[in-house]
Amino acid sequence: MFDLTTLGTFVAVVLGLFLIPGPAVLLVVTRTVQGGRKAGILTGLGVAAGDFLHTLGAAVGLSALLMTSALAFTIVKLVGAAYLIYLGVRALLEKPSDPALPKIAAVTPARAFLQAIPAELLNPKTALFFLAFLPQFVHPEHGSTFAQFAVLGLLFVGLSAAYTTLIALSVRPLGRLVKRLSWLSRWQGKIIGSIFIALGLKVATQHR
Known part of the structure; x- marks a missing residue:
């Protein structure tokens, strides 16, 4: 279904994105600080569940689109590539954000999970x-597009759950490390911007 190059590229890009702190990571860290490791882990699982639902929606909609028109699916891919490049350029131009954790009321682990999903x-x-x-x-010539979406989605969700769990278990040492690596907050926009632009350009040029 997937060749090793495609699968390896997908995993590498996902891991690269995970290394740049985003809203989901900040939410997991905040819940861990306020409610303990269990609350942090369940928050991460809630985020992963929400991502899986997004993946399922994308799989159903885009697979149906492919069955209707291969050209339309190609257009969606190119528009998606342009969107990723746009996100990358915007990230490159963004000023470093305040790394302070958001203020969120403490909750039980179960409620933290349920709140993270929506x-x-x-x-x-x-x-x-x-x-x-x-x-x-996703490459239609490699088999069922829905199956490809599902595999990629489950892989993304699995990596996300593992990563947020690791964060929840390592909040204190990570906190000390982040303070030492203050340059990360200054360069995170440049890093993630470069990843988005590289992925978008790769897709935009591989059809030529």
Whole structure:
């Protein structure tokens, strides 16, 4: 279904994105600080569940689109590539953000899990990201597009859950490390911007 190059590229890009702290990571860290490791882990699992629902929606919609028109699917991929490049350029131009944790009321681990799902699911930027990101690794000639979407989605969710769990278990030492690596907050926009632009350009040029 997937060749090793495509799968390896997907995993590398996902891991690269995970290394740059985003809203989901900040939410996991905050819940861990406020409610302990269990609350942090369940928050991460809630975020992963929300991501899986986004993946499922993208798989159903884009697979149906492919069955209707291969040209339309190609257009979606190119528009997605343009969107990733746009995100990359915007990230490159963004000023470093304040690394302070957001103020969130403490909750039980179960409630932290339940609140993380809609928080991720109802984020329109996340939905747009999945619609732009996943199709770049789907190739109709390699078999069922729905199956490809499902495999990529489950892989993304599994990596996300493992990563956020690791964060929840390592908040204190990570906190000390982040303070020492203050340059990361200054360069995170440049790093993630470069990843988005590289992925977008790769897709935009591989059809030529």
